[in-house]
Amino acid sequence: MNINEQANFIWSIADLLRGDFKQSEYGKVILPFTVLRRFDCVLAPSKAKILEANKTLTVSNKRPIFKRMTGHDYYNVSQFDFEKLMDDSNAIEANLRDYINGFSEDVREIMDNFEIFGVIDRLSRANLLYLVVQRFAEIDMSDTQIDNLEMGYMFEELIRRFSEQSNETAGEHFTPREVIELMVEVLLDPDMDEIANTDGKVITILDPACGTGGMLSVAQNKMESLNSTTQVIPFGQELNPETYATCRSDMILKGNTNSRIVLGNSFNEDGFKSQTFDYMLSNPPFGVEWKKVEKFIKDEAASQGYHGRFGAGLPRISDGSFLFLQHLISKMNPPEKGGSRIGIVFNGSPMFSGDAGSGESEIRRWIIENDLLEAIIGLPDQLFYNTGITTYIWILTNRKENRRKGKVRLINGAGFFEKMRKGLGNKRNMISPENRAELVRLYSTYEPDENYMDLDNEYFGYRKIVIERPLLNEDGTPVIDRKGNRKADASLRDYEMVPLKEDIHEYFRREVLPFVPDAWIDESKTKIGYEIPFTRYFYKFTPLRDSSVIMEEIKALEERIQANLMEVFSK
Template sequence: MKKFREKADLIWKVADLLRGDYKQSDYGKVILPMTALRRLDCVLAPTKQKVLDYLPKIASLKDNAKDIALNKIAGFNFHNKSQFDFKKLVADPNSIALNLRNYINGFSAGAREIIEYFNFDDQIDRMDKADILFRVVSEFKKIDLSDMESMEMGYVFEELIRKFAEQSNETAGEHFTPREVIRLMVNVLFNEDREILTKEGIVKTLYDPACGTGGMLSIGEEYVKELNPKAELKVFGQEINPESYAICKSDMLIKGQNPSNIKFGNTFTVDGLESEKFDYMLSNPPFGVDWKKAEKTIKTEAEKKGMSGRFGAGLPRINDGSLLFLQHMICKMKSTGSRVGIVFNGSPLFTGAAESGESNIRKWIIENDWLEAIIALPDQLFYNTGISTYVWIVTNHKSEERKGKIQLVNATGVKDEELLKEGKLEFNRFWQKMDRSLGNKRKKIAENGNTKGIGLITQLYGDFRENEFVKIYPNEFFGYWRVTVEQPLKEDGKVVKTKGKPKPDTSLRDYENIPFLKKNKEGKLVQQAIDEYFKTEVKPHLSEAWIDESKTKIGYEINFTKYFYEFKPLRSLTEIKADILALEEKTLETEKITLE
């Protein structure tokens, strides 16, 4: 982690050269593509001369065959056949723009496309005219990125992007997933399939429909390789932001993945992997970002394709497309079984009344027995938002013991919040305070050991046993009827009737949410009837009321905090009185000292 901070700081200092010629909010247009270029340059350096020496030997081959041969010599899925590298670029200050373009054009198609998505050619012109291009290239040449692991480079890029986002006040939905959160999600996602993944020669697929810089994909691949070096995890993704897409694709190139599996564009309007199904899916889609730009396409698909399309279960409100991502991912599950992990804020748990878009989506997922678990994470984990987050685990292949049930894991560590605020505790079993904040990120989840952090949360999930941090409920527990309670309209004290029936007084109309299940005398959950609930809970207070059955709706919601709420008894009057008397006595003593 120290290495990542050092490299990020060195790169950030280069941005000082842009001061005056660029607005701070535009620094990323230069620094990000230059970082990607330098990373590619460092990775190819050991074999660069071998590639150049081999060029004459394959002069007669077709372009496709040339690329395959040169990639093999380079040792990656890409190469650079230009005579230039960063060392040679800075040796000729007078031709820096011409030579830099020559160098970029020397990359094989996949790598060249990455730089093109940064629109970097425009910046070469701009820097050259401002007479800062040579200095920028020279400073990057001094930064060695050859010793960086993929995970560390991911951190470098995300730190830079975070800083640029802050400079330009890009906050809505612009947050990046901390690596420890991804590691937790990966642990939980693969936990049920560890035995399958240890088989020799196993090949699986992982997909992220909002892949950003590729953090989810990278850590998923690392996990599987650690578990079984002979396993292969093919990764796929789609990203709407051109810079993030380019960074992700460069990472895939360096790691030997197929870069064509990463698609550019809006997942909702153009599904770049429409015909594909995946074994595993992970995502952290933007929180609370509207889908207005894609509204026409999404509504058209929902209307024309219905349940045979991606959005047939329902459409959430226009200002939050989170549940659209989950529907999209569910529609990419294999019939033989897939597992999905996705990060949400609290909204998808309960937003929307019965038969609203959100409620109908929850109903669809829960009644199909796809929702396996929800893990509540601590707040202040993300860089650009301090809100609480939840990991949903969804699968169409539950184990026998999990069928018909939903597991809730409370990993917020709320009981220790007061002690932490008072400075009496540095960490609890789930998270610890960071040495220094990164934006809004003030907490981190410990990555080692089974008694705290990631290890503990994974164990709580895997054990599938109720305790102070875990609740397990049947699917029906989250369903309810929303009933309309009417009372008669009265005139001069008499009930007004229409066709022999009381006419409802709309000003007295009320609603009740009646859960499908209730606790019996023994504390066990049992089925509940609407009539029974109405008779015991409503009638004693409103003797003339009735239910308009034609208006009854079904809803589903998950009131996570409510299920873990613990009632704290009020302090006794004796305790309160003693405290007041002690305070009065202390005040009198203070006054006495002052008078003296």
């Protein structure tokens, strides 16, 4: 069988589960068993030697020897394999448990995070365990039949299918492939030639909310397709044990022996402290609160400031998106060592939430004033499985090309999509390869185009000024304080947002004094803020149609309705 046939066969095994498992649970069974069967087939040639060595070796640490014998980072010392498991249907559960416990520690840890023994228990109670193992035993997944790259592609395909089938949970850990491909191509665009023409280059990539590893896989595949001598080392961290196990399995199945995928919360259990990376990309969860790690983050921010990850500020407790971005920025290579590039998917909130002086505004200010934000791409809506909202790709770097220094490119990609023939949850639109190519062109082009604009960094900043008016007593004269200054009437207080590029006093004379001549600015309360009102920049006014045209249409509609009613009543 070829790869697609293999994937289809494995997919068909899920039919056995119908009725005893929900559709959203099929992947919990099929994915770990796919991993087990692959390991089983790959280890088959060395199985007899491993069993013999396990009996005869007297050294305390046999692991390095076993790994040399298998030629892999994993091994199994159980007497069972899938073929032997078929010999006794009555003891299938006990024998399968023995087989799994015979694996090396790293594989057992993956299986524990798949909660494999709970899955086995459910299959056994449903009288399905032997049937599932039997079906998997029919597939030859040896590395002579399917190499690591092909196996990785097949496993990714299964992950995609099960994620799409499970609409209720897909968005938690699955980003549509076309969105990842777009992000990766934009992220790599300035470096394509260098990667293609530099042999033996070692590149590190990080995703701190890696889910099942889709972003890491697409980035790695793209880089290695540019130059087969390039060595890409993926790093990832994932909070959910099952998706962590899926990602870790995918890396092992592809032969990514140098990859490092860790389990835990990236904020308070950072698996890569003090490490930096060449490229980073992520789709962190939208609008998820960070209350569980609030104390840890606030303590780090207070004690370490800019020497830690969160010196620029803290967002609202209800949305940790900016925490992920600051986490990534802290892991950039310094510019003198090559710098880094970051791609991250956000909803609209990080662009404008928070008033001047708030955590979000201060984070935006720090990012933009340090010239880290290179581009924002507005994507079409209805692209994701669990939300129909509009999303945005932010591209950041500390090594901008000269033409991009001091500027941010905003790209309006809202219209670059095709309708899907059949929706998946909230996903009704997709970015075609042609759409993707056009969006990458808009990112890279020098030519003017109505779908992008380059704006100076300062353009996004403003001063929020407080406009005061005097407090009057009964005779209508201003109330004076002890220092001889007019007292302000809090009920008449107002605010103005003055662009950073404009002098606040000139603005005040032009926009305020003509209307309230007794007003003044309380300059002690002036705050600087930053926001990116993306949709405002690309808004196009559509003039209302002439009322006479609308009236004619209404009359024509009334006449059609009347004619239809006459036809009904005449029958």
